[in-house]
Amino acid sequence: MDFLEHLDPGITVIDTGFVRPRFDAAYLIVENGRGAYVDTGPNSAVPRLLAALQARRLAPEQVDWLIVTHVHLDHAGGAGLLLQHLPNAKLVVHPRGARHLIDPRQLMAGVRAVYGPEVAERDYGELQPVPAERVLETHDGLVLELAGRPLHFADTPGHARHHHCIWDEASRGWFTGDTFGIAYPDLVTAGGRYAFPTTTPVQFEPEALHQSLDRLMARDPQVMFLTHYGATRDVAAHVAMVKSQLDAMVRLGRAAAGQADRDARLRAGLAALYHAEYRRQGGVLDDERVEALLEGDVELNAQGLGVWLDKQAAAAA
Template identity: 50%
Template sequence: MGEQLPAFSAQGIHCIDTGLVRPGFDAAWLVVEQGRAAFIDCGTSHAVPAMLQALARLGLGPEAVDWLILTHVHLDHAGGAGALLAHLPHARVLVHPRGAPHLIDPSRLVAGATAVYGAEEMARSYGQVLPIDPARVHCASDGQSIDLAGRALLCIDTPGHARHHLCVFDARSRSWFTGDTFGISYRELDGPHGHFIIPTTSPVQFEPGPLKHSIGRMLALQPQAMHLTHYASVGQVERLGQQLIEQIDAMVAIARQQAQGDAQTLEQRLFDALSGYYAGRAEQAGLSPAQVLPLLAIDIRLNAQGLVCWLQRGLD
């Protein structure tokens, strides 16, 4: 099984299940220091009660929250930001400069997601996506550190999954809040050789070179753990980072190979090829493909779509 991680709750770090899709799929994070709090990502508007309940369980009120830090503005990470802020009178939002306009005016995000999922599914899964007052939105520069009651939270620019992605390093616990940059690793797939992890190349801004560079920047600080959105905390950081880089190269090779065929069936061919690739990795990890592939079905589909977008932009 995976290595025993420290009790991050004892270090003021708390994982919140946002309830998106299924239990154990989508996490938000709460960091508490000397009675002050910061949320890192927030899920959808449906997650607002869970976020407020997490505060209440720790004896904190909404007025204790100083920051809502968003790793990026994809709806599973930030769709509920406007709805949550309505309950947090003192909180400011920290976001990548490329993401800030979409928080102030989320109409393009909503239109794009609605075109993919349909209005009914948008309402069911994501709820309302509310605009945020520009005065409450602050853009994070690369290397900017914010102070949470004396606790430094370092933000760095981490493109590759999206160009508006940042990650947050907590020096106190020597751990990163990674959004989607450090991939996907569901706790149900922890196996005899530790954590099972895959990159996420979902549409529309996957860039393999920048993603590998971003992973390298995080590993350079020799973190003890990564706190993922999908899902929760993982150790074995150096091993997992190298696996992610290896898989990014393999996925790019698969995409280039499949690009030689009929464009109309490219996404499905990529889905099938990626499924075969992850099945092989599952067997190497001592896991059954029949266990792994159904749990990863959504992610494999999104990875196939992301690779199609990358191919359509031209190989980079």
């Protein structure tokens, strides 16, 4: 199956098929005949998630944990539907996000507000609620066992306040959700993959994101498992790039604050920033292809910066 990539030790990268190939990943961890998922993609990804189980010769009954890094729907939209196929699994979620998966009506309303009802229905479908008794809320420092394999949870705000990352000692790697930014395989350069942070609305906080990045690096990770996309082993260079781009995005946002055409300035500025940095690193794709790969991120990151600027202005008033 070309949407699966098996890595040691016991980790499968699952291309959820959301948006385009190698855009949105979920993970299956297997240890001593037991399984745990990390992130799910949207409802449409569930057949691929179940196919990964079959490829690893596990039955749905052998899955203990369904972990979501946070409740944005490209990470958790399929959780309720997938859990219906996993009779012994519990959903593991940040306490700030649990209620939104137990009763997803507010979450779905927010998605419709950001993307519009037609896009929300096309991309995500109808979210399935998760029974409260099947939900385990995490706390900072929680350790779950997967057949003797410890998974450590760290509260990592910055992208969203309902975000945690998962440390896997066996691989010496973090499952990072969106905290470690975005690095699409299509945007490889002479120096490795181009990487940048994601400031999706509505809880972007740059100071907190810097602190979360430092916290992840404090464990001296050997690999990072990104939802967007896949495993990256050039960890130090990646985080330096994400931090540099984060600071540049914040400067761009502050420069646009108070301008009548602020949102247009944000979109144009982000597009120019990303193109310039990709080229500086030796990227060779033509401008049209780069624009197509990044147009969704430019729009969402501009929206997120705008929400952050509005909060800054309100706090200063």
